Amino acid sequence: MKKRKFKISDIIFVVFIIILIVPQTRRPILVVANKVRAKLSSLTVVAKGEQEQLKPFTYALENLDGDNLNVEIGKGEVVFISYWATWCPPCIAEFPSIDALYQDYGDKINFVMISNENPEKIRKFLEKKNFSVPAVVPKMEAPEELYEKTIPTNYIIDASGKIIIKEKGATDWNSEKVRQILDGLIAAKESSRE
Numbered sequence: 001m002k003k004r005k006f007k008i009s010d011i012i013f014v015v016f017i018i019i020l021i022v023p024q025t026r027r028p029i030l031v032v033a034n035k036v037r038a039k040l041s042s043l044t045v046v047a048k049g050e051q052e053q054l055k056p057f058t059y060a061l062e063n064l065d066g067d068n069l070n071v072e073i074g075k076g077e078v079v080f081i082s083y084w085a086t087w088c089p090p091c092i093a094e095f096p097s098i099d100a101l102y103q104d105y106g107d108k109i110n111f112v113m114i115s116n117e118n119p120e121k122i123r124k125f126l127e128k129k130n131f132s133v134p135a136v137v138p139k140m141e142a143p144e145e146l147y148e149k150t151i152p153t154n155y156i157i158d159a160s161g162k163i164i165i166k167e168k169g170a171t172d173w174n175s176e177k178v179r180q181i182l183d184g185l186i187a188a189k190e191s192s193r194e
Contacts, residue, residue: 035093039172045165045181052145054161059112061136064119069136071112074161076193078109078185081155083148085115086125090170091152095131097174098154102133104179108186114138156181159189 046052056074063069073079082098084091102111113135115122122135141147146155148168156165156178164181172178 032093035170037090037093037170041169041171043165043167043171043175043177046163051162051164054143054145054157054163056161057143060139061112061114062119062139063134063136064123066119068139071110073157074159076159076189078159078182078189079112079155079157080105080109081112081114081146081157082152083114083142083154084152086117086121088151094152094154094170094173095129095133097172099131099133100174101178101182105182106133109182112136114142156185158185159192 054074056072058075059071059073061069061071071079080098080101084095086092098111098113105111111133113133115135115137117137119137122137126132126135145163150168152170153166153168154171154173155163155167158164164185165178
């Protein structure tokens with residue numbers, strides 16, 4: 001019986017499997033894979049006739065310092081809502097694009113980055129990664145129309161409360177398509193005030 005010779009591809013395959021099994025190396029690999037997926041994925045804009053209309057409500061939240069924060073949904077402001085977690089590879093993968101979008105649109109729309117984790121853990125994550133987008137902890141259950149078991153799940157909601165974008169999984173939020181949508185929603189909000 002002839003012995004099988006190991007090829008370099010066999011060794012690479014075994015090393016790859018070991019890397020995926022070891023927890024310390026698994027997360028960075030999954031983050032990179034999700035960043036690639038985010039760049040390749042196509043954002044889905046909800047068709048006009050299928051956009052869900054939220055009843056206006058106030059989202060009761062708490063900032064990382066423990067202060068109460070109420071965000072008005074469907075009451076005249078454009079809102080970007082993200083349900084995420086610090087341990088979630090797709091969330092980590094898309095967070096830089098959300099933070100970049102926040103840098104340019106943070107004064108024009110409300111960014112609501114909701115995590116159910118300990119505020120100190122969230123703060124450490126944001127500081128370590130040097131993110132400035134504000135994160136919050138919910139003080140109420142998500143409304144049924146915004147409840148999803150999948151994270152990340154992100155929404156762009158127009159000033160009247162219509163869900164314009166609902167996206168699950170890692171996405172490149174700092175794209176030209178998203179910026180055009182936000183510019184249009186901001187312009188529509190401003191023209192309705194005139």
